[in-house]
Amino acid sequence: MTNGRILLVDDEPAFRQLAQSWLQNSGYQVQTAADLAAARAQLTGFDADLILLDLSLPPQFDPQHTLAALADFSSRPVIILTGHAERQLALDAIAQGAWDFIAKPVDPDLLAVVIKRALNKHQLDTELKQLKASSLDGLNRLIGASAPMEAMRTLIQRIAPTDVRVLVTGPSGTGKEVVSKALHQLSRRADKPFISVHCGAIPADLLESELFGYVKGAFTGADKDRPGLLKLADGGTLFLDEIGEMPLPMQVKLLRVLQEGTFFAVGGREQQRIDVRLISATNANLPQLVKQGQFREDLYYRIKGITLETVALSERRQDIPLLLQHFLELHSKQQGQRLQLDSTALSWFLQRDWPGNIRELKNTLESVAAVAQDGVISMADISLLHPQDSEQPAAAALPANGLLLDDAVQRLEIRLIKQALAQTEGNKSQAARLLGLSRQGLLKKIDRYRLSV
Structure with a gap:
């Protein structure tokens, strides 16, 4: 295992060979260039974590020429090595992005310290970028610009960094697991496991x-030790889906885990300790189940912490175009072919009731996409799978010249961006947060739509 990857750039063969040998003996992976x-x-072909760069390089042998090239290496720290130990040159190098400036002949002990500091900083920067990327990814999975979705994103951003237990409620197919994954991805446990358990899908005697x-030896067929899902989630997040379907005897044992943070494996006598963040989800009315004696009241108060409620698609119909666009983009990436909805098909999707919510919308779109031809989904394609709707005047509310989904989404995005900017008095950072975008993402959309703000 290496401590890092270093690219050494120097025109002196003897120095390159000596420095490469010393760095490799120190545990670094080293490549050189002249x-x-x-x-x-x-x-x-070599993704260096750090560059050691001599200032006087052929063919120009001009330090200023080398300094001008620092922008090419800006994604990693650059340590300047030079025989030109001039104060102004050092200041110029730092001003143009160099991490440090070391005069030749190089002191190996000083170089070792500077390299270690630079690599530590580079690693922290890389981890921060990954964390920001995962945070954006978590929010980007929450598709929609309706008031319920804006409120949901705000709550998730606030509670995700904590360890508070969360109960996600709402109708089936409204994205409860997507919300739970977003909470995990924005938490300090994002690099740890997210273990999902569907309490109703596992038989009671196996749960x-x-x-x-x-x-x-715990039971017939137990020929070796096997860790359970609780242990696999240690350090991360345990997601208990449809917790309302958990049998009462199991509820008692789960309550003990939540109270004490410990449990015994089946047939075991050694107490095991775990550290998990619990997120539960259900489409059932848990308080009603408590009254009926089908769910333990003490467990209910243990898991509810903060309750997030997802709403039916009928309560956020303005998000349907954005959801359709998102699913079409996913389909295009998977199939390698761009796919669009024509005006009649779009109107059919917008006017239809979706009792199965987002899950039904997605599955219906995927089914119709499978029979579409020439990259456009039409009402004729829909009629093949839904003949009862073949005579439906789906496009009556649309312009006579038709309207593709991309056009509808573009109009919606422009309207929402203008509303957010008006609401925040032109503050782009605040507007981006309202829209669930990064500031850079908002600026790109403003530029793409040529909005005057």
Whole structure:
């Protein structure tokens, strides 16, 4: 295992060989180059974490020429090595993005310290970028610009960094697991496991061994120890989907885990300790189940912490075009072919009731996409799978010249961007947060739509 990857750029063969040997003995993976062109070529196949760069390189042997090339290496720290130990040159190098400036002959101990500091900073920057990317990814999965979705994004951003337990409620197919994954991706446990358990899909007599695991000999067929889902979630997030369907005896055992943070595997006598963040979801009315004696009241108060409610698609119909566009983009990536809805098909999707909510919308779109031809979904394609709707005047409310989904989404995005900017008095950062976008993402849309703001 190496401590990092270093590209050494110097025109002196003896120095390159000596420095490469010393760095490799220190645990680094090292490649070398004699000039800027060779350095750029090396970077195409060698993803260096750090660059050691001599200022006087052929063919110009001009320090200013080398400094001008620092922008090409801006994604990683650059340490300047030079025999020109001039104060102004050092200041110019730092001003143009160099991490540090070391005069030759190089002190190996000083170089070791500077390299270690630079690599540590680079690693922190990389982790921060990954964290920001995962945060944006978590929010980007929450498709929609309606008031319920804006409120949901705001709540998720606020509670995700905490360890508070969350109960996600709402009708079937409204994205409860998507909300739960967003909470995980925005949490400090994002790099740890997200373990999903559907409490209603596992038979009652198997649920205990699935959750807690078992030891060898615990029952017939238990020929070796097996960790349960609780142990697999240690350090991360445990998502209990449809927790309202969990059998009462299992509820008692789960309550003990939540109270004490410990459990015993089936057939085991060794107490195991876990640290998990619990997120539960249900489409059932848990308070009603508590009154009926089908769900333990003490467990209900243990899991509810903060309750997030997803709403039916009928309550956020303005999000349907955005959802359709999102699913079409996913389909296009998977199939390698761009797909659109024509005006009649779009109107059919907009006017239809979706009792199965987002799940039904997605599955219906995928089914129709499978029979569409020439990259456009038409009403004729829909009629093949839904003949009862073949005579429906779906496009009556649309312009006579038709309207593709992209056009509808573009109009909606422009309207929402203008509303957000008006609401925030032109503050782009605040408007971006209202829209669930990064500031850069908002600026790109403003530029794409040529909006005057």
